[in-house]
Amino acid sequence: MQRCLELAKQGAGNTSPNPLVGSVIVYNGKIIGEGYHRKCGEPHAEINAINAVKNRSLLTKSTLYVNLEPCSHYGKTPPCAEKIAQLKIPRVVVGIKDLSAKVNGKGIAILQDAGIEVTTGIMEKESYDLNRRFFTFHQKKRPYIILKWAQTQDNFIDINRTNSNEPQINWITNELSKSLVHKWRTEEDAILIGFNTALKDNPQLTVREWTGKQPLRLVLDRKLLLHRNLSVFDKKHPTIIFNAEKSITQTNLSFVPLDYSRDILPQIMTVLYQKNILSVIVEGGRKTLKSFIDNNLWDEARVFTGAIKFKNGVPAPSFPYQPKSIDYLMDSKLAYYQNNNV
Secondary structure, X not given: OHHHHHHHXXXXXXXXXXXXXXXXXXXXXXXXXXXXXXXXXXXXXHXXXXXXXXXXXXXXXXXXXXXXXXXXOOOOOOOHHHHHHHOOOOEEEEEXXXXXXXXXOHHHHHHHHOOOEEEOOOOHHHHHHHOHHHHHHHHHOOOEEEEEEEEOOOOEXXXXXXXXXXXXXXXXXOHHHXXXXXXXXXXXXXXXXXXXXXXXXXXXXXXXXXXXXXXXXXXXXXOXXXXXXXXXXXXXXXXXEEEOOOOEEEOOXXXXXXXXXXXXXXXXXXXXXXXXXOEEEEOOOHHHHHHHHHOOOOOEEEEEEOOOOOOOOEEOOOOOOOOOEEEEEOXXXXXXXXXXXX
């Protein structure tokens, strides 16, 4: 099962809205086939593992391991549970049950009805953690929310800006931290910022320091006051502008209206759920981050602390939680937080 999890991680950033899944087939204590789900729309992990077995006659004497319950429905590919049953693989070991409505035990039932011995709950916690985005999406009907910001030694996230209309960039961390953030962007479905961040920083919200897919860009612009020469309007990558004024869909640029007389965060979550967005990185600024924190609408936070001080400026969000772990990237500290009360 540990090998299944290792294999599954290789699909990170490419399988959404599908989960990360790895599978191995064992005969006489030896792995004779292994595979993982590489990309949404392509064969699932179990099929890739089966196809990797050179001597197919051994399948009827082998055990198939997989970190998530085999699927039971027709989507872009046929059901894996039915294929396993057809091949008469006698034993299947599952890390965790698939809690999505389309599966939720139906895959296990297909296997058991075919006389296959099924064992579940092996490395269940690790299997859940690997696919926490997938499970959050199906259980809570919203994306998995990751908060991310960088703060100085004296707890500021920005300087006090001048009245200039020119965007100003104030780096707090180092180049290694920047590369890591770009890697994270390839692993999540979307990235969200507020009005002030778009206006003052003019971020591209793209992947440039890493190789991988570009996230969907999400920008809050209630009154549509952002200048159209900003990078988020370049139409190079899919972008949604949440606003209170209009609904327009163009190539790689959509204006999605929200009712600002009500809390907009649940509305945004509904839109993203309908679009099969499994995860979102919220990159600021302070007001936007604070709204997610105040609403307890976050699953994970990643907070950088750089080596510099601003002495005054925009305070970092109040965040009275204990980190789950801390890493150091040269002169920057990175604290990871997990929300256990969401």
